Amino acid sequence: MERLNVWAPRVLSLLRIIAALLFMQHGLMKVFHFPAAQPGSPDPLPTLLLVAAWLEIVGGALLALGLFTRPVAFILSGQMAVAYFLAHFSKGFWPALNGGEAAILFCFVFLYLAFAGPGELSIDAQVRKRP
Template sequence: MTQLNSTTQSATLSLLRVVSGYLLLVHGTAKILGVPKLEMFTNLPVLSLYGAAGILELILGALILVGLFSRSACFIASGLCAAAYFIGHADSTSILLPLTNGGEAAVLFCFMFLGLSVFGPGRFSIDALLQK
């Protein structure tokens, strides 16, 4: 099993990076471009906290998806998701209970991006191509 893990680890990191980057990108497109159209993001002012988050989600999601500047983009995205949790979900009664405040996705994204910033983008990334 150890040999299997060492040979597939890089490809698995690439898959995790692509899927998580895509999901972050879609959050940004919903907020900024209205695609997919979600009622909660309709008429969202770009010059607002949600608008700024949407722009960051667009840029960081695209960078993470293709694997360019991956470690830095993932680290910043991790902080963005932590901020989203504490600003948008946590309150004084449920700060340690993301299940009750709707913040599970923000917490998972936060730690997933933190892990990708530490372990790297995997071999199927622009960063890996540039290192060769």
């Protein structure tokens, strides 16, 4: 078990990076139609979705780099909570039926990162190490 504990900060970084890159895709699909247009996304985007898309792109990039991890993760966690209740909850209680599983998962992964921090492979960790 002790051998696994040594890897925990690196695996935390891996969780942060993968979650951030997956999250960024949603914004990139809304704004740049990359790697494809997001299914069901209106064109042009209403203001609320445009703000959400840029939060996904910029916030995802900052999280991937591990820069300002805690405040960015907290903001993105809140964004996903709002997104769940605005876009999914009205379609039914069960996330598997209302399409909200990703929003809930991102919400709680980001909430965890807000408390756990970025892990050792991050700009935040490098800045902390400087004398």
